[in-house]
Amino acid sequence: MAGEEVSNKQVILKHYVVGFPKESDMEVKISNITLKVPQDCNNCFLLKNLHLSCDPYMRGRMTKHDRPTYVDCFKIGSPIMGFGVSKVLDSRHPNFKAGDLVWGMTGWEEYSLITSSQSFYKIEHTDVPLSYYTGILGMPGMTAYAGFYEVGSPKKGDRVFVSAASGAVGQLVGQFAKLTGCYVVGSAGSKDKVDLLKSKFGFDEAFNYKEEEDLDAALGRYFPEGIDIYFENVGGKMLDAVLMNMRLHGQIPVCGLISQYNLEQPEGAHNLLNLITKRIRMEGFLVTDYYHLYPKYLEMILPLIKEGKISYVEDVVEGLENAPSALIGLYYGRNVGKQLVVVARD
CATH class of the missing domain: 3.40.50.720 (NAD(P)-binding Rossmann-like Domain)
Structure with a gap:
């Protein structure tokens, strides 16, 4: 319910990583969050995260870089960030309203307060699995x-x-x-x-x-x-x-x-x-550099999916607490297909 304070399970990076990452480099913590966007947080929106994506590039964000790179490293003690599929619970942003489904860069946590919409896309096509927006449609x-x-x-x-x-x-x-x-x-x-x-x-x-x-x-x-x-x-x-x-x-x-x-x-x-x-x-x-082509891509790929002309295999792990082992598995080749984590089912 909007305005209610609830617990918020999070996957936190404990320290920067050297060599192969381990599950012990991350930990699951519980914090609290109010299910309402603060009045002074203009253009913000609150998400309930449904599916999280495990991607190889995330390894680079677990290391402190001496030189600038294309994406910032994760912050120690803060939730890991990655692509996900989420439902908007509350919004003070003109492009998103409560009930909207979106995909973009969110926190590895049950609920995320987003202060920028730069990396988010509203999901218009819901006649395909929502999890596809962590992979073939994301x-x-x-x-x-x-x-x-x-x-x-x-x-x-x-x-x-x-x-x-x-x-x-x-x-x-x-x-x-x-x-x-x-x-x-x-x-x-x-x-x-x-x-x-x-x-x-x-x-x-x-x-x-x-x-x-x-x-x-x-x-x-x-x-x-x-x-x-x-x-x-x-x-x-x-x-x-x-x-x-x-x-x-x-x-x-x-x-x-x-x-x-x-x-x-x-x-x-x-x-x-x-x-x-x-x-x-x-x-x-x-x-x-190519996200401007996303509408063109959807025009091509959605009919192929619906007509069964293209296949997509997912490797699904249930529960946010199992996200660290799922991510580590990428670097040992344990996944078969797209690795994702189900946090909640809408």
Whole structure:
């Protein structure tokens, strides 16, 4: 009830992290919150958080940076922040009213008071699962769309390789590539994930990178004529092997480098000469630069979902208290598909 004071379960970052994060780097605390926006908080709105997204980039926010970066680190003793799906309980903001469903950057807590609407989008289409707005209809979906179509510039017949292909972004990139008429191969870290890529997502081929002693040779088997587009999610040894197998004028959209996020000393790339000799364009990108295309993306993706022409797999964990282990699991490859946490069901 509006104005009522209730308990608010929160996931707090205890200290900054070095190396692989642990569940003990976070803790669950209980605070209190009044379910009403303060009178002096103009343009603010109060959220009940329903679904929270676990995303690889969050690891970078758990470390104190010596230099400015594209996103601020988390604050010690404050709730972790991430993308989520929420319901507006009370509002003093002209764009949102009580009862609205939204997605955007919220706190890892049961209730969040939001003081800026910059990162929030009202959910207009509720005939699809709300959880999809943490994935295929949210930031990961836009990442796959922008990285593949805008940065990768694909054309029919291209040979496409996707690393971390069963994750939130990779599974979509592979399907977008197939819809474009490309030949698509994905890599993943288990037999079950490899089977999923071929049986569920329609990849032409897939392999378990952990079982390959020579990644260069493995890519040579699947791409005897070379790779036109490599959608980069991993970095490290995989990137080095890919560089040896790229075709002339190939494209490498760099979405992430998850193999490097927890290393105190990141691995260097050794085969960069291929960028010159093969005239490869390798371009990093941030999804925030492409959010202006979100309406265009929805026009494309919603019919594909409703017509069953695209699949999306979620790895769902129930309960905010289990969010730390869900997030840590990303960096060990424990998730199958999009990792999310259900905080409450509307």
